[in-house]
Amino acid sequence: MIGVLRNPTYRSLFFAQVIALLGTGLLTVALGLLAFDIAGDAAGSVLGTALTIKMVAYVGVAPLVAALVDRLPKKAVLIGADAIRFAIALMLPFVNETWQIYVLVFVLQSASATFTPAFQSLIPGILPDARDYTRALSLSRLAYDLEALLSPTIAAVLLLAISYTGLFMGTAVGFAGSALLVLIARIPAHASDPAAGGFWRRLPMGAKVFARSPSLRFLMLTNVVVAAGTAIVLVNSVVYARGVFDLDAAGLAFALGAYGLGSLVVAISTPPIVDRFGVVRTMIAGAVTIVAGLVAAILVTAVAQSTTSGWFLLLGTWALLGMGTAMVNTPSSRLLADASTPANRNLVYTAQFALSHACFLITYPIAGWLGSQSLILAAIALAVIAVAGFAAAVRLSGSIPTRDREPVPPVSARGIEGP
Numbered sequence: 001m002i003g004v005l006r007n008p009t010y011r012s013l014f015f016a017q018v019i020a021l022l023g024t025g026l027l028t029v030a031l032g033l034l035a036f037d038i039a040g041d042a043a044g045s046v047l048g049t050a051l052t053i054k055m056v057a058y059v060g061v062a063p064l065v066a067a068l069v070d071r072l073p074k075k076a077v078l079i080g081a082d083a084i085r086f087a088i089a090l091m092l093p094f095v096n097e098t099w100q101i102y103v104l105v106f107v108l109q110s111a112s113a114t115f116t117p118a119f120q121s122l123i124p125g126i127l128p129d130a131r132d133y134t135r136a137l138s139l140s141r142l143a144y145d146l147e148a149l150l151s152p153t154i155a156a157v158l159l160l161a162i163s164y165t166g167l168f169m170g171t172a173v174g175f176a177g178s179a180l181l182v183l184i185a186r187i188p189a190h191a192s193d194p195a196a197g198g199f200w201r202r203l204p205m206g207a208k209v210f211a212r213s214p215s216l217r218f219l220m221l222t223n224v225v226v227a228a229g230t231a232i233v234l235v236n237s238v239v240y241a242r243g244v245f246d247l248d249a250a251g252l253a254f255a256l257g258a259y260g261l262g263s264l265v266v267a268i269s270t271p272p273i274v275d276r277f278g279v280v281r282t283m284i285a286g287a288v289t290i291v292a293g294l295v296a297a298i299l300v301t302a303v304a305q306s307t308t309s310g311w312f313l314l315l316g317t318w319a320l321l322g323m324g325t326a327m328v329n330t331p332s333s334r335l336l337a338d339a340s341t342p343a344n345r346n347l348v349y350t351a352q353f354a355l356s357h358a359c360f361l362i363t364y365p366i367a368g369w370l371g372s373q374s375l376i377l378a379a380i381a382l383a384v385i386a387v388a389g390f391a392a393a394v395r396l397s398g399s400i401p402t403r404d405r406e407p408v409p410p411v412s413a414r415g416i417e418g419p
Contacts, residue, residue: 004135010126012185014136016178017119018143020082023174024112025151026158027089030167031101037164038098046098053102054109055364058357062113063207066350074118074346075187081115082179084108089172093165117349124337124345125188134271134331141267141330145260209348210355213339214399215280216348220355221396222283222328224389227359228382229290229321232297233259235367236375237318244304244375245311258315262322270330279331280397286327287390293321294383301376 005011035046069077088108095101127133155167210216233256241251266286274282296317304310333349340348363382371378 002139004127004132004139007127007132009185009187010123010136012181013119013122013126013187014139014143016078016181016185017140018147019174019181020085020115020178021143021147021174022151022154023089023171023178025147026155026167026174027092027171028151029155030092030164030171031105033164033167034092034095035098035101038096038101046101050101050105053106055357055361057106057109058113059354059361061110062117062350062354063347065110065114066117066347069114069118070346073187074122075182075185077118078115078182079179081111081118082175082182084111085115086172086175086179089168089175092168092171113353117353118346120333120336120353121340121345121349122187123333125342130334131271131275133337134274134334137330137333138267138270141270141326142264145264145267145326207351207355209339209344210351214396215335216339216352218280218283218393218396218400219332219335219352221389221393222287222332223352223356223359225287225290225386225393226325226328227356227363228386228389229293229325231360231363231367232294232371232379232382233318233321235364236371236378239371239375240314244301245314247311251311254315255318258318259322262319263326264322266323266326267330270327273327274331274334279334280400282331283328284390284394284397286324286329287386287393289324289327290321291324291383291386291390293317293324294379294386296320298376298379298383301379 005014031050035050039046085108088104088111091104092101095104123136124133127136158167158170210220237255237259238252241247241255245251270282277285296313300310300313300317304313332352336348336352337345363385366381366385367378370381
């Protein structure tokens with residue numbers, strides 16, 4: 001997996017991603033402390049609104065901006081998005097009203113919604129070999145999981161020496177470092193499609209590719225399964241840890257850590273799994289794992305009380321959900337790369353970015369609002385959604401082109417000389 005870092009362009013972009021992720025992790029901690037400073041006990045409401053604004057930016061703004069900048073050089077788009085995020089991070093320490101948080105979060109997340117799909121759409125052109133691309137996807141997933149585990153720790157250590165406003169400076173440094181690494185990377189020239197037409201014709205192009213591609217419709221259905229499994233973890237972990245099992249704040253960290261650890265383990269082992277079984281079969285196995293995890297969550301919620309054994313069952317369930325999520329998400333970009341062309345790739349990746357986050361606009365409220373009434377009803381509702389998405393995905397999988405359903409043949413079998 002580490003071998004793909006021998007490619008200098010990918011290496012620069014990968015470390016740009018890592019540095020930006022660490023900056024974003026510090027931002028998450030600092031934003032929570034800022035919200036409490038301004039709103040006190042209403043900080044949860046402020047953060048909830050900020051997260052909703054984030055999803056609105058991801059779902060609504062990403063396709064609009066992608067269509068606007070699609071013909072621009074990708075290096076300029078990435079550096080421009082980092083520059084905006086850098087500027088917003090520098091403004092955040094001076095915020096003293098909640099509406100200012102909302103405005104700045106919207107602008108920052110709109111820039112992130114521009115950066116992420118544009119960044120992801122570059123990698124297939126830099127690593128055209130399917131095996132190398134799968135390893136790059138695993139490495140990227142590993143970076144996300146490690147960031148989730150390490151950023152809170154790094155923030156805690158920094159807070160021993162500086163105030164939380166100093167974390168915003170760390171965020172700004174992360175975005176500046178990302179922009180610098182993108183600047184020195186030798187990014188391939190962007191392929192422009194003259195037939196793509198103007199803005200209004202480009203705007204729905206990514207969604208149209210999804211609609212006519214069986215592999216991407218399959219991906220959309222697995223997005224639903226992932227959103228169901230992720231929602232119960234991210235929304236209800238604090239309720240399980242503090243309310244059901246009567247643990248302190250460390251209990252929440254352990255619960256989220258179990259989910260991240262499960263995801264991390266699978267991210268490391270995904271390349272050989274995909275090489276052996278193919279992308280679609282791997283994703284179906286991941287969807288099965290998520291469904292099994294949600295069924296386990298129902299059982300744990302029904303029978304477990306404030307007992308040590310119940311708590312460890314919950315941690316195992318969260319790890320199972322993390323494993324299933326990574327098994328679906330890690331190889332899924334292979335389907336995007338195969339179904340797109342260099343000319344429309346950024347629009348297709350942006351469509352996936354927006355559509356996958358749109359699923360959370362459904363599952364987050366179910367997990368939160370229904371969960372506030374009954375955790376077991378929330379778990380059942382999410383399990384039903386996951387089962388429906390899984391069943392539809394399996395039914396559609398037979399119409400996916402063979403190249404996506406079967407393992408990639410060894411390099412020698414494809415008539416390509418090895419390194």
